[in-house]
Amino acid sequence: MSTFALVDGNSFYASCERVFRPDLAGRPIIVLSNNDGCVVARSAEAKALGIPAFLPFYQVQQLCRKHRVTVFSSNYALYGDMSRRMMNVLSRFAPVQEIYSIDECFLDVTGITDLDSHGHRIRQAVWQGLGIPTCVGMGSSKTLAKLANHVAKKRPEWNGVFEWDWLNPREADRLLAEFAVGEVWGIGRRIAEKLTLMNIHSALDLKQADPRHIKRKFNVVVERTVAELNGVACLALEDVAPAKQQIISSRSFSRLVRDLPSLSASISHHVARAAEKLRAQGCAAGLIGVSIRTNPFRDLGQYHGYTCVPLVHPSADTLLLNQAAQAALRAIWRKEFSYHKAGVILMDIGPATRQQQDMFSPLPDPKRSRLMAAIDKLNRDFGSGTIKLGAEGLTEDWRMKQEKKSPCYTTRVGDIVQLR
């Protein structure tokens, strides 16, 4: 039987900020989403103040001021780099690692005899190497490892490491009964509501539910969750990330945008970002979609324009993709609306080597793929945005709001911390 471990950074973004601001030890910290919109991370002290996650910032601004909470805009250059370092440290503790998100990964710890001390060594290594606190949860399925991680976080008596087999079956069930069904990985708000109506309230109730009944009422995904809660691993550890089937780049503007040139520049920017991700997974896209929308929270005329256009050949070429995207944008733009968000989506994604023969249209120029590779390398080596399309524009007043961003301590030379 396999054993999975889930390791994640506690309040990861807030912890990253604190690494470079030791003066904030023990102080409440929150980190905001793009555009300083919502609260996305809270230090333990901020959670204790009752600041909820994912609330718009302006709704908790008073509370933050009152308790002198330190507020940061999100600094993805910093978190991304800290994440790479953390994953690197964690990779030493298992033969197989699946990076699941920026702050968490699964490890295959099957066959390790002393899981307790292994878990504590993991925590210590990340703490010593990066100064980030972590928790480790272990179990015989990914879903149980996730839940074990939850236990490690919520119950200080376990010192940040928990494994289900340390309890006898009766004790384990008693603990499962203490978790609401909505806390189980894969069970969101809507499914939790439906389960509650079926008298399934806790993780234990779901574990003991009839899988066939669950499959009938929901789908195979929820059925799998039931099996996973029973210790039957249905979800394998994905050592290499599977190629994405769709790639989205989208963002809200810092202010409402009316004019076509600004929209056009932002679409060019999203095409460049999405195409870069596409090339990173060695793929080409056959379809590109463009979406522009008004602000649904405002009492103004509402409009969501969306269309997608097929490409003659599947492509990963930013310039070709951008031509298609700009045509799509012109087709959906209506001058009477003020726009709040724009984005592109790449679909019909397949390996870049896939090439259909077409008598009537010329094949793409091989020089262009070398150009794209050169652009990617420059942006990788010298920071993203080092080289970009002229079409992305030089006026950037619509770009996102980041009024409280910390320095890029680890990725920009001028921002390196200096000791005095």
Place this chain on the structure above:
DNA sequence: TCTGGGGTCCTAGGACCC
């Protein structure tokens, strides 16, 4: 003064075709 994230996959339903 005003402020509300971003990304991925799944599914239901409609259109169309044989």
Place this chain on the structure above:
DNA sequence: TCTGGGGTCCTAGGACCC
């Protein structure tokens, strides 16, 4: 007179995650 299947593709919206 009335009825009638099943597959594929596409899209919008739903659901989930962090």
